[in-house]
Amino acid sequence: MPRKTVVIFLLAVFFVFAALGVANDIMDMAREQPARFFLGSLLGGLFAVCYAYAGITLRGRFWKFFLPALVVHVFVMGALARHYPNLPQPVHMDAVDIARMQGRLSFDGIAITVAVALGYTGFVISSIREARRYGRTRTEMALLETEMTAAREVQQVMLPPAGESFPGYSVESVYKPARQVGGDFFQILPAADRGLFIVFGDVAGKGVPAAMLVSMLVGSIRAIAEETRDPAVMLRKLHDRLIGRISGGFATALAAQIMADGAVTVANAGQLSPYLDGRELELPGALPLGVEGGGQYETHAFALPLASRLTFVSDGVVEAQNQGGELFGFDRARAISTQPASTIADTAVQFGQSDDITVVTIQRRANGDIAFARQDSSTPART
Secondary structure (H helix, E strand, C coil), X not given: CCHHHHHHHHHHHHHHHHHHHHHHHHHCCCCCCHHHHHHHHHHHHHHHHHHHHHHHHHHHHHHHHHHHXXXXXXXXXXXXXXXXXXXXXXXXXXXXXXXXXXXHHHHHHHHHXXXXXXXXXXXXXXXXXXXXXXXXXXXXXXXXXXXXXXXHHHHXXXXXXXXXXXEEEEEEEEEECCCCCCCEEEEEEEEHHHEEEEEEEEECCCHHHHHHHHHHHHHHHHHXXXXXXXXXXXXXXXXXXXXXXXXXXXXXXEEEEECCCCEEEEEEEECCCCEECCEECCCCCCCCECCCCCCCCCEEEEECCCCCXXXXXXXXXXXXXXXXXXXCHHHHHHHCCCCCHHHHHHHHHHHHCCCCEEEEEEEEEEEEEEECEECCCCCCCCC
16 A cells, blocks of 8 residues: 555544544533643554554554554553542533633534544545556556466467477477576477477576576577587577676576487486386586586487387476475476376376476477377466
8 A cells, every 4th residue: 555545544544533632622521621631532543553554564464453452542541540530520600611611612612523534534535546546457457467377378389389299209298397497498499300309498496587598599499409409509509698698687597409219318407307108317517508617518428228218307297395395396206207298297296386387398209200299278266
C-alpha cells in the first residue's frame, strides 16, 4: 500500500476513535476534567492508530503486538481516570451550571461530528485510492500475463520440433518449466553421417530474464552449428558470446555429437553428467559458460552400444524437494535414468518441483528411423 494512502487511512482511524473519547464525556454528562478530556481523546486515537498500523505491517502476526499493547492501553486509560477523576455530580444546578453543561455538550457534539466527518472522508479517500491502484494493478497483471503467454509461445517454438527423425535413434524429451517460462534449453540437430548433435543446458536464474538469455543461447547454437558440430568448439564459441554481455549471467551446458555407428564425443561446461544405461558418465570438469577464466573444454569419447540409452537431466530433477525438505537427489535420479523421459520428469514433479525440469533420452536402435517424440511442456504447480 502506498505510504500516502497509509497516512490518510491512519488519520481517519485517529479521528474516528478520538471521537469515542469525546463520547465518553457526553456519557459522563460533561463532568470530565479538561486534561482528562483532551488526553483521553488523544490517547484513544493514538492507540487505535497503533493497532491499525500493526495490522497493516504484521498481518497474521498482529496478535503479537495487540495483546501487550492492549494491556498497556487499559493501564494507561485507568491511570488517567484515577489521576483526573470526574467532577462531582452537583446536587442542585442553577442557570449558570445548566448553561455550562449545555455549552460543553454542544461542544462535544460538534467535536464528534467533525471528527467522524474527517474520519469518514479519510476512509473514502483511501478506499478510492486503493480501488484505483487495484484497477491499475489488474490491468498491468493482465498485460504481463499476455506478455508471459507470448514469451512462452516463443520459447516453445525454440524447442526441437516434434516428429523429427533421426536414423537409428529413438529420441524423447520432456520440458516442464517451473514458471510460465524457464531457463532450461536444449537443441537436437542432425549431424554428419546420419548422426545427431545435442546441446543441453541451464541458465542461471528463472523467469523472463532467464528466458531472454535462453533465446540468445538458442540462436547462437543454431548459428554456430552451421559452422561446426565439434562439442568443445561449440561450447567455447557460446562462452565467448556470453561472457561480459550480461552482468552475472552464466549458463551450464553440455554438447554431444552422436554418430550413426554409436560413437559419441561430448564436452561439458558445468552441466550434470548424462547417464548411460543407468551409470553416470565421468566427464572432465569445467567452468560454466560466461564465467571469467572459463572457455577451455575437453572432449570425452565413448561408444553407445545397440539398445543402450543415454539420458540427460537438468538440475531441476535432482533438486526436486518434497514438503519435508528432502531432495530428490542423485541416487534417485540415477535409479530411474533408464526410464522414459516422461516417467523421469513426472516422478520429479510429483516428488516436489522447485526448478525447471528437462529430460532428454536418446536410445540407439538396431535399425529404422524413429521419430523424435516431445512431450507436452506443461507448467505444473510449484510446491
